[in-house]
Amino acid sequence: MKKFLSSTGVVLACVAPAMVAHAAGSLNLYNWSGYIAPDLITQFEKETGIKVNIDNYDSDETLLAKLKQGGAGYDIAVTGQNMVQVLARQGLIEKIDAASIPGYNNIVARFRKPQWDPKGEYSVPYLWGTMNFAVDASVYNGDINSMKVLFDPPAPLRGKINMFESADDAIALAAIEADVPFCSEDPKQMQKVLDVLKQQKPFVKTYSSKAGAIRESLVSGEISMSAVWSGTAQRASDLKHSIRYAYPKEGSLAWVDNVVVPNGAPDLDNAKKFIAFLLTPKVAAMNTNFLKYQNAIDGADAYVADDVKHAPELSPPAGEKLVFKQACSEAAIRLHDRLWTALLK
Template sequence: MKKFLSTTGVVLACVAPAMVAHAAGTLNLYTWSGYVAPDLIAQFQQQTGIKVNIDNYDSAETLLAKLKQGGAGYDIAVSGQEMVPVLVREGLIQKIDATSIPGYNNIDARFRKPQWDPSGDYSVPYVWGTMNFAVDTGAYNGDINSWKVLFDPPAQLRGKLNMFDSANDAIALAALYVGVPFCSEDPKQMQKVLDVLKQQKPFVKTYSSKAGAIRESMVSGEIAMSAIWSGTAQRATDLRRSIRYAYPKEGSVAWVDNVVVPKGAPDLENAKKFIAFLLTPKAAAMNTNFLKYQNAIDGSDAYVANDVKGAPAMSPPAGTKLVFEQQACSVAAIRLHDRVWTDLLK
């Protein structure tokens, strides 16, 4: 799931970590809740004898804060692409010599040595997808091909929508809508972003970035529209067929999550074994079938279920503009993000 970085969130997330015990033959994984297929974990444990312990975070800010506090004994963490350079700069993750890990050549060439890790030393791709919004067509069956529906909703959806409570996720969507660069350092440009978020605020029922809660609220009918990630949207649609995922004409925010190894990981060898397992086509397909997100492993399509391959959220329409603009912003840009979010929440 796409996550952005905010210094405001870092301050709020700086709480004492619950330390994770580590013993021989274990692997401690830090990731979003429900962000790995249970069958994948079961098969890895069966094949290797390594017990996997999973701990969850609820924002990129929490991930950063936890790793700054020492990593709590994690061997593996899942990080958004914009966070990888930050974690490298802060010395919070270590080189893993990815090209030497079995299965590295299975990675789609587009995702090898990417912009956020040009040397390919620190990360391998996990899953990727888009971040748009979804609408329950039972409540509103009009055209949803523009971000205007989310930020200036029709009467049928007012008071029935959820917006991300992550500052930078919300800012990213609003910035795309008004045509402002995500990492803009121009106060006038960021004022446009604030204006559209303030315009939307009276119509927002809840602010939440918890994928499971968003899915459940849409399926139950508690909300009729939400900012959402593609996989979460598809899992919601599987349960309530009237939910439709939008591909706005202004563009869709695209993202890639990555596997990294925290500095001081207790068991680097077990971490590499897990990464090698993730790089196999069958394991990658397990995650895709469960999470409904694309993976970056060649050969995995043979193991992806047909209904997943054809799922709307997995198959952007021809001509869809994918905006891979996520990046680690400058200090000046982050300060503007914080000002926008603080002003919005007044």
């Protein structure tokens, strides 16, 4: 799902260098918290005899810092499409020759050699979706399909908003509202993005990028609107039917999370076995049914539950503009850094 800004010293200083123990017949996975179906892990372990150890991170900044420290013994990591190029450029992930892995041809054609990995050297798609915002219609039942609702909210929602604490995600949404390229290197353009975020700030109750916390806060009524990922929104609406997911007329931010192998992975063979497992239709559907995100595997739809398959959060309206984030230049990343610091001071 998600998210990259920079590798500042502050981030590095906050990341503990804990190492993951590696034993024969094991696989060490680094992933977002709760971002894989538990039954999937159980089935993989049963079929292969390989013990899966899972460690979690809360932002791409943390992921980048951990891999820069030496990978901490991970065999597999999950990361967003805009991070794949960054990790490859810095020599932090292995070339895996995806086309040679069993199940590669199950990948939907558009995702086999995508813009962020045009030769299919480093990654395979994991899940994909959109990232907009959700509103509790019992609090505000007006038209929500505009970014202005998030950044200049109507009175019933003011003071009841959660915004992403990930600079990368918050800036990406604000850039759509400001009609500015996400990777702009123009300080004047990025000032427009900062103005949008500053306008919103007085109405924000919390800044959080923790999917579980966002879902629980929406369901409990602690907040009435939040920037959110499509799958999290669906899981929230399953629990509280008044929660609605927006598809802004300005465009929806789309993302693709990918499986990569950190440089120096202790067990490359086990990593490739796990990737091959993820590329099977039934397994991909297992993840979609649990996490409520689209997968990129042909044939998986046959195993996806109807209530998930037809959920509005997984079905952007016809003609909806999807804006996929790209990997930014170092100059653009520095601008993002300065913008976020200016917003929070």
